[in-house]
Amino acid sequence: MTVTRGLEGVVATSSSISSIIDDTLTYVGYNIDDLADNASFEEVIYLLWHRKLPTSAELAELKQQLAMNMELPKEVIEHFKMYPINEVHPMAAIRTVVSLLGLYDEEADVMEVEANYRKAIRLQAKMPAIVAAFSRVRAGLDPVAPRTDLSFAANFLYMLTGKEPDAIAVEALDKALVLHADHELNASTFTARVCVATLSDVYSGVTAAIGALKGPLHGGANEAVMKMLKEIGTVENVDTYVRGKLANKEKIMGFGHRVYRLGDPRAKHLKKMSEKLTALTGEPHWYTMSVEIDKIVTGEKNLPPNVDFYSASMYHSLGIDHDLFTPIFAVSRVSGWLAHILEQYENNRLIRPRADYTGPGMQSYIPINQRG
Numbered sequence: 001m002t003v004t005r006g007l008e009g010v011v012a013t014s015s016s017i018s019s020i021i022d023d024t025l026t027y028v029g030y031n032i033d034d035l036a037d038n039a040s041f042e043e044v045i046y047l048l049w050h051r052k053l054p055t056s057a058e059l060a061e062l063k064q065q066l067a068m069n070m071e072l073p074k075e076v077i078e079h080f081k082m083y084p085i086n087e088v089h090p091m092a093a094i095r096t097v098v099s100l101l102g103l104y105d106e107e108a109d110v111m112e113v114e115a116n117y118r119k120a121i122r123l124q125a126k127m128p129a130i131v132a133a134f135s136r137v138r139a140g141l142d143p144v145a146p147r148t149d150l151s152f153a154a155n156f157l158y159m160l161t162g163k164e165p166d167a168i169a170v171e172a173l174d175k176a177l178v179l180h181a182d183h184e185l186n187a188s189t190f191t192a193r194v195c196v197a198t199l200s201d202v203y204s205g206v207t208a209a210i211g212a213l214k215g216p217l218h219g220g221a222n223e224a225v226m227k228m229l230k231e232i233g234t235v236e237n238v239d240t241y242v243r244g245k246l247a248n249k250e251k252i253m254g255f256g257h258r259v260y261r262l263g264d265p266r267a268k269h270l271k272k273m274s275e276k277l278t279a280l281t282g283e284p285h286w287y288t289m290s291v292e293i294d295k296i297v298t299g300e301k302n303l304p305p306n307v308d309f310y311s312a313s314m315y316h317s318l319g320i321d322h323d324l325f326t327p328i329f330a331v332s333r334v335s336g337w338l339a340h341i342l343e344q345y346e347n348n349r350l351i352r353p354r355a356d357y358t359g360p361g362m363q364s365y366i367p368i369n370q371r372g
């Protein structure tokens with residue numbers, strides 16, 4: 001048996017959702033640069049789920065369905081109040097609450113295509129509400145109900161703060177949501193597909209995917225980047241800190257990628273937003289520090305920044321708590337997970353690879369009273 005560590009380069013499925021070819025990312029054949037500059041997140045959700053851009057009427061209908069399904073059942077809020085909310089990581093809470101939502105969805109185990117689509121709408125709509133409600137309940141505040149007249153990105157910021165957000169904040173968040181929506185067979189998407197390929201339900205697939213996104217080698221890296229920026233503190237400290245870490249063979253979070261070699265095409269968009277927002281908030285040092293780190297890591301190790309690097313300083317500038325950075329990734333990526341889950345059901349086969357056994361050879365069972 002030949003083992004490919006980490007399944008690097010292994011092609012495990014066919015998919016018509018997104019592609020990474022020669023370091024270019026497309027969603028259904030549309031270049032991510034075009035989508036980042038022109039499309040709203042709602043348009044991207046439609047594109048991923050239907051493999052075509054929506055007409056105005058189709059987009060309006062999707063927006064309405066999302067807005068109408070955002071409100072959380074009261075059980076979720078009660079649930080937040082039952083555990084030590086200030087001691088749990090929001091990703092653990094969100095993972096638990098998505099699973100909990102499945103208990104209150106009468107269609108949770110109905111496997112028809114239309115029922116799965118309806119669940120996709122409900123889950124996509126509720127993700128921002130879960131993150132916002134968690135954040136408010138732990139701050140001792142009441143959750144804010146969504147508004148039907150706001151976009152998905154604006155509604156999320158509104159539910160988080162209780163205030164109508166600035167246009168620039170909505171633009172930045174919407175772009176980030178577009179950029180994070182899907183990414184071929186990344187670890188969390190693969191997890192979702194493995195889970196539902198047993199013909200388990202949509203809630204189980206998304207719960208499993210959230211667990212995979214949480215880790216710092218995947219979605220959790222954006223929070224780790226902000227932790228590093230705070231630790232470094234000033235532009236003057238960057239050189240010693242980064243070179244010291246590299247000399248110790250430690251990883252610099254937000255750099256490197258399993259697939260991209262020349263660089264992650266999403267990073268430049270987030271870099272631009274980070275520069276703009278850090279200047280607006282009067283804290284340009286977060287951006288300047290990031291650029292200095294980027295110069296050293298890219299120069300010394302030939303490892304360009306990935307999607308998680310500049311998103312950290314950008315989200316910080318939006319006033320978002322640092323442990324909510326990865327949950328925001330999940331608010332966007334759930335669109336991709338759901339597209340892949342629906343695609344997996346369309347042409348399902350159990351995903352079950354093999355392991356090259358490296359333990360001892362055949363052994364004779366020894367009764368417990370004869371073991372030394």
Ligand SMILES: CC(=O)SCCNC(=O)CCNC(=O)[C@H](O)C(C)(C)COP(=O)(O)OP(=O)(O)OC[C@H]1O[C@@H](n2cnc3c(N)ncnc32)[C@H](O)[C@@H]1OP(=O)(O)O
Pocket residue numbers: 006216217218219221249250251252253254255256257258259301303306307308
């Ligand atoms: C949304 C996302 O999931 S994007 C990725 C987010 N994750 C991060 O930013 C965490 C930091 N980056 C990493 O850990 C890796 O680059 C990964 C996990 C993204 C990709 O990992 P892999 O393809 O498995 O590469 P692997 O970890 O084997 O690294 C290969 C070599 O590059 C080095 N390397 C990889 N990433 C980094 C990094 N960020 N900093 C320093 N060195 C690095 C490794 O130490 C290793 O060096 P070696 O060959 O001398 O031992």
Ligand SMILES: O=C([O-])CC(=O)C(=O)O
Pocket residue numbers: 180182183185186187218258259306307
């Ligand atoms: O594709 C990957 O391995 C990780 C990544 O960039 C993503 O999920 O957006």
